[in-house]
Amino acid sequence: MLNREEVHNALERVANSGLVDTPVDDLVMVALAVWHEGFVPDEVWAKRLDSMSQLVVGYVVKFLSRFNVLCAEEYEKLQQFSAKLKPSTPPQVKPDEYRDDLATAWGLEHDLTPYFKHISHYQTRHYVHESNYKRPSPNFVL
Template sequence: MLNDKGVYDALGRVAESRLRNTSVEDIVAVALAVWHEGFVPDVSWAKKLNPTSQRVVGYALEFLAGFNVLCHEERECLLSFSNQLRSADIPYVEPDPHRDDLATDWGLKHDITPYFEHLSHFQTRHYGHNSEYKRPSPNFVL
């Protein structure tokens, strides 16, 4: 089980990196916390970040919310969080066929896809994560 401070620290480093040369350990820690421990950051924590870091965090959580390892309620909480970070003045970034469209929508030049090989085996409901976390429902997103 991961502690919240460790997850916040990892997410903060991911945000500061702007997804360039991001620590695999940090990305994995955030994904595990989101997918298997019900972690959703506090909006007030995220609002203290600079605008670019807020976009990275919003994108990362929206990206992670897109996997069916989550139940419907968990996904909705993550999307609600991300929507609260979306601002009207997202800078335009030229689309790139090698970048996730969602990252482009968030005005980011880098995305999570280069790290996905380190995450893919955790995004299954069959992954055996040791935690006392109980999902709010058995209704997984399909």
């Protein structure tokens, strides 16, 4: 099982990168923790980040929660977490056909699209992840 502190540190490095030259190993660690170990970032930890990093964390969590490798309970916890980080009026950024609409909605100029090839094979239920984590239910989000 991944260490929560290490995952928080990795997520903070992802956030600090602004999704530009993001450390791939850190993003992979975060994706594995979210998708296969029930990781939900700590709200107090997230609120200590600067406002732009909070936007990145909220977006990354929301993005990762959209995959059907999660059960309904995991999905709901991630949605609740990301909702707490999204400001009522996010920064306005010009839409870009190459940027994920979700990133634009969060007021971000960069997204996870360039990194998806590094994490996509981990989001399938066929990926075997060694962990003691037990999912709250077998009800996967479809």
